[in-house]
Amino acid sequence: MGNNIVLVGFMGAGKSSVGRILARRLGRCLVETDDMITAKEGRSIPEIFAAEGEAYFRAAEDEVLGLLALKRGDVIATGGGLPCREGRPEALRALGTVVWLSGDFDALYARALRGGERPMLAGRSRDDARALLRSRESFYSQAALTVDTSDLTPDQVAARIIGELRGRERQAAAARAG
Numbered sequence: 001m002g003n004n005i006v007l008v009g010f011m012g013a014g015k016s017s018v019g020r021i022l023a024r025r026l027g028r029c030l031v032e033t034d035d036m037i038t039a040k041e042g043r044s045i046p047e048i049f050a051a052e053g054e055a056y057f058r059a060a061e062d063e064v065l066g067l068l069a070l071k072r073g074d075v076i077a078t079g080g081g082l083p084c085r086e087g088r089p090e091a092l093r094a095l096g097t098v099v100w101l102s103g104d105f106d107a108l109y110a111r112a113l114r115g116g117e118r119p120m121l122a123g124r125s126r127d128d129a130r131a132l133l134r135s136r137e138s139f140y141s142q143a144a145l146t147v148d149t150s151d152l153t154p155d156q157v158a159a160r161i162i163g164e165l166r167g168r169e170r171q172a173a174a175a176r177a178g
């Protein structure tokens with residue numbers, strides 16, 4: 001297994017904000033899958049969805065997954081739908097420790113609506129967005145670690161993740177020492 005930290009979760013979970021803080025505190029690089037796609041395409045995510053549709057975007061995510069296999073020791077913030085297809089949870093697990101930033105639907109939805117244009121929410125009712133989250137939970141829940149972000153700031157989420165990862169490292173070291 002790779003040694004990256006991979007953040008997954010629904011839109012509004014705080015993957016980018018938490019990723020930035022984690023990278024800074026741990027002295028690692030932050031890689032964002034959406035940024036890899038927009039850099040390659042030379043256009044924004046809403047533009048890609050509008051011009052090419054969702055299937056094209058998901059194919060671009062597949063390409064990105066291939067490139068991520070080269071990453072070592074990074075913090076990887078994924079787009080909200082990236083883990084939610086056949087075979088992808090396994091591909092992410094191969095990259096490192098997968099962390100699910102979970103949360104109550106209401107909290108996630110409110111944050112997602114505040115932060116920029118999101119094609120997967122455009123033209124979807126609140127109930128449809130809730131159903132989308134439900135349909136994705138079985139993918140997100142395959143993460144090695146889950147942090148409920150509903151009542152936490154990104155700083156607090158990052159601190160929890162760091163605490164949890166250090167605890168696990170200590171346990172693994174103790175187990176190795178016998």
Ligand code: S3P
Nearest residue numbers: 010011034045079080081119120
């Ligand atoms: C998507 C989430 C977005 C982005 C794209 C599709 C989704 O990322 O990848 O708009 O399917 O949930 P964020 O989770 O960062 O908003």
